[in-house]
Amino acid sequence: MISQGASGHYWRRGDAVIRSLGVRKETGVTQRKIETTRRPNRPSDRIERARVDKFSARRIELAEAALETLAELGYARTSLREIAQKSEFTHGVLHYYFSDKVDLICCCVRHYKAKCVTRYDQITSAAQSRDELMKGFLEKLGETVRDEARMHRLWYDLRSQSLFEEAFRDDVAEIDKSLEDMVWRVASRFASLGGRQPVVSRGALYALFDGLFQRCLLRHLSGDRKAIADLREEVERLLPTVA
Amino acid sequence: MISQGASGHYWRRGDAVIRSLGVRKETGVTQRKIETTRRPNRPSDRIERARVDKFSARRIELAEAALETLAELGYARTSLREIAQKSEFTHGVLHYYFSDKVDLICCCVRHYKAKCVTRYDQITSAAQSRDELMKGFLEKLGETVRDEARMHRLWYDLRSQSLFEEAFRDDVAEIDKSLEDMVWRVASRFASLGGRQPVVSRGALYALFDGLFQRCLLRHLSGDRKAIADLREEVERLLPTVA
């Protein structure tokens, strides 16, 4: 058990919390108060787990509200009070579930990942021909820019933040890797449907598509109506030359 | 003449200031007090110009201090007082030369551009063979990541900010265009030295190299010793296939 600072309470790390620890040092890891006298052992295990689940479920709920706020305002202008206002709780509760702001945002980043990474997998596996895959990919690409621009600008924002804030780097790198894998799956599938293999590396492939996507996003948010069409055109020309 | 708010003074837009106006609406454009009774005309022109020059020279001086701070802390954590501390002035002077924080940072972004854009031109024009150009390009690329990582992470930070802050978009888009042109010049030169032409569009070429650079930067800042070597290797493999 860990006694924390001025407070005389005892603390424990929940399962979900340990996962959220990441690279951070001794600075406040989210912890929960428990009774100082521990129950012997077994029968409390189930109830114990339920409590942890409930705890991390609320963490995720709050993280979603935070994501909403972050996507709207960007990292630089997002405050804890603003986040709480988007949730159904008050600002104080955030420090009950998160040790500090960095902990919260790390949780956001991690949660965000799950929503992103499998985005194109359905299309990839369903397609039976290069044309079909191309069509589905282009369609989904445009749809993503059109409907989820706010969330994606947040991703680029957070990735940039990781260039300054060490605490974000591991999570960001992991997401980056996942996205790279996703792009690679699409390209590999596209290649194999033509009996080929991609002609560039995973890294280069991801760099290319990520760069194009990022540019399209900026143009789209700036009100450029042709941004999406140009992206589709570019990808349609490019994909067959690399896979 | 424009009378501003509660203050009874009159204001005028200096030359350098008009340039800095950009896209912003009626929100404070940097302006200078002048005597309310205007001098007739000619002989004061030279002195007038000198004053404007001195004014914008100081703006640039302060913008450089701001860039230093931004590169160190990132946009989200950079305050005006911190910027002033990096300069030889106190924080109040910033509102003498800039109408507000956004105005200052826009000025920074614009000033930053000039330092970036011609970076590879010397190498490009000097090289007499593909090998020579490749060698120089790779060398400069690695040198940039190694020596100017802080400034470049700022660029990615500010570009991300422009996804949220409309005021930055025009300047960011302009810089992006300049960088695209720069990459294109390198690739075109490389191609022509082999009697060819680039086989991909400007946009795709920039997306590719920008994506690779960004990734390398993140890895490098995370302490990955192989980041630069991997970038060089990737570029060395890629450039001949696209130009």
Place this chain on the structure above:
DNA sequence: AGAATATCTTGACGATCGTCCAAAATCTAT
């Protein structure tokens, strides 16, 4: 030199930030 202007310092302002805590409210187990 003295007056006028330009530049800079200094301290204050209200707002808002992240954090913390005591108490209220809610839930759980007996």
Place this chain on the structure above:
DNA sequence: ATAGATTTTGGACGATCGTCAAGATATTCT
């Protein structure tokens, strides 16, 4: 129902933010 644990509230704290303006200082012009 009651006690104890958990969860939530809401206000307070010190710090720091961008902005502003009055006055001190430096510069320029006559």
